[in-house]
Amino acid sequence: MNKKSNIEDRRSRLNKLSEAVFGGPEQISREEARELLRSAGIDADTIADAVYARLYKQAQEYWMAQKPLPPLLKKAIEDLRPSTASPRNEKEMATQAKARIERVVGQSRHPDAWIQSTTPAFRPSAYRGKKKLSTKDESALDEIAKRLSDKLKGPQGS
Amino acid sequence: MIVGGNIPDFRALADQLAAYAVQIFAEYGLRDPDLVVSGTGRSIEDFLAQVLGDYATGKIKHHSSKGELISLLGKALKRDVHDALIRKRSHLREENRDVTSAPSDDGTGTEKAIDGLPHPGPSVDTLFDEQEYKDRVRAALSAEPDLVDLADTAFELNIEKRQEQADVLGISPEELDNRKKKLRRRLIEYGFFAAQKQ
Numbered sequence: 001m002n003k004k005s006n007i008e009d010r011r012s013r014l015n016k017l018s019e020a021v022f023g024g025p026e027q028i029s030r031e032e033a034r035e036l037l038r039s040a041g042i043d044a045d046t047i048a049d050a051v052y053a054r055l056y057k058q059a060q061e062y063w064m065a066q067k068p069l070p071p072l073l074k075k076a077i078e079d080l081r082p083s084t085a086s087p088r089n090e091k092e093m094a095t096q097a098k099a100r101i102e103r104v105v106g107q108s109r110h111p112d113a114w115i116q117s118t119t120p121a122f123r124p125s126a127y128r129g130k131k132k133l134s135t136k137d138e139s140a141l142d143e144i145a146k147r148l149s150d151k152l153k154g155p156q157g158s
Numbered sequence: 159m160i161v162g163g164n165i166p167d168f169r170a171l172a173d174q175l176a177a178y179a180v181q182i183f184a185e186y187g188l189r190d191p192d193l194v195v196s197g198t199g200r201s202i203e204d205f206l207a208q209v210l211g212d213y214a215t216g217k218i219k220h221h222s223s224k225g226e227l228i229s230l231l232g233k234a235l236k237r238d239v240h241d242a243l244i245r246k247r248s249h250l251r252e253e254n255r256d257v258t259s260a261p262s263d264d265g266t267g268t269e270k271a272i273d274g275l276p277h278p279g280p281s282v283d284t285l286f287d288e289q290e291y292k293d294r295v296r297a298a299l300s301a302e303p304d305l306v307d308l309a310d311t312a313f314e315l316n317i318e319k320r321q322e323q324a325d326v327l328g329i330s331p332e333e334l335d336n337r338k339k340k341l342r343r344r345l346i347e348y349g350f351f352a353a354q355k356q
Contacts, residue, residue: 011240011287017288018185020312020323021295022345023338025232030170032339033177038181039347042193047176047203048169054207055214067343072166073214079168 038106045083045103053081166227168214172206178232179205180237181342184349186285187294195242205242209235244282298348305341308334 001078028036037044055076062069081092083099179202180193188195193202200316212218218234220227284290292313299305311317311326324334 007244007282007286010283010288013288014237014286014291016318017291017312020318021309022181022185022336022342023210024229025174025235026226026228027335028174028177028181028342030173030340033173034344036180036343037173038179040184040349042176042180042202044173044176048172050203051172051207052201053323055211058211058215070215072216073211075165076168076210076214080172088192107165 006083034106045099048080049084052077052082055080164227166212171228171231172210175200175206175209175231175235179235180346181238182236182275184298184345185291185295186239187349195246196237198242205235205238206248213286219307230328240286242248245287295345298345299341302340302344305344308337308341 034044037047055073056131059069059073059077062073183193183202196199209218212234213220213227213231218230220230224230292309295309296306296314299309307327308323311323315326317323318325320331320334324331327334327337329337
């Protein structure tokens with residue numbers, strides 16, 4: 001048996017084992033998929049936006065060549081249109097608002113993933129167990145207090 | 159006009175296939191924090207865009223008789239990741255051979271030490287070695303014996319069917335599905351959080 005077919009046999013055996021243990025992609029619901037991505041510290045929207053950019057580039061090649069866009073490519077671009085793109089109609093505006101709210105609610109349910117995505121300076125755990133505040137901490141807190149106080153006074157002053 | 163079966167929701171496909179790609183990365187111990195098959199520069203986004211692009215432009219054709227669309231795309235995606243891994247190993251082996259056989263600075267022609275070179279990583283044989291694969295998966299699940307038992311129905315008893323796996327474990331098929339869900343999550347958490355801690 002040559003080496004290539006040997007590797008093919010191994011791949012196929014591992015595919016069988018993987019299928020039996022983890023199941024195929026059809027067993028991953030969309031909801032579970034987003035959970036899994038979150039567990040790996042990946043934002044599903046970021047991935048989808050990147051895929052949209054690649055497919056859009058493919059679509060541009062058709063436009064440049066003045067060829068009709070394959071219907072599935074057109075559908076893919078519509079489905080993957082980033083939530084940050086300007087809404088083209090009221091329906092899109094509502095969809096984007098819903099997606100944004102869901103993202104915020106999702107993040108609040110998974111503080112671990114949120115902490116991973118923030119810089120250490122903004123992690124609440126950075127203050128956990130701290131007995132005494134440093135001068136730097138105090139001045140940062142004073143600045144925040146002043147900013148909040150100015151914000152509260154703002155509308156009355158104007 | 160789209161003909162031939164149900165109209166796919168590409169956003170849902172992207173989410174599900176991205177999660178599946180992450181699972182494949184974890185299965186093969188690919189822990190690059192940038193989600194790239196290092197040495198090839200191909201990321202999860204690249205694999206995903208390739209497979210969805212090929213389907214959207216008709217390079218991958220689906221017919222309902224072939225089963226679910228997502229299964230077909232998942233297989234194509236896994237094949238692409240495997241191919242990238244094989245290309246990476248072959249490339250590193252070639253690179254290593256070139257440098258190790260090059261003459262040394264003093265011109266004596268002795269082999270150079272390979273310290274400081276990119277580590278070639280496991281060979282293709284090791285990467286697709288059944289025992290190595292089983293060990294990687296078991297290590298990820300070691301904290302939860304019920305998940306190891308599930309994996310062993312396939313690893314040790316060669317049982318692939320859902321009902322038979324459930325019977326051996328003495329649980330319902332629905333409970334088995336939930337356990338597999340937990341198993342996928344553990345594998346990914348183990349793979350990726352372990353990488354972040356390194």
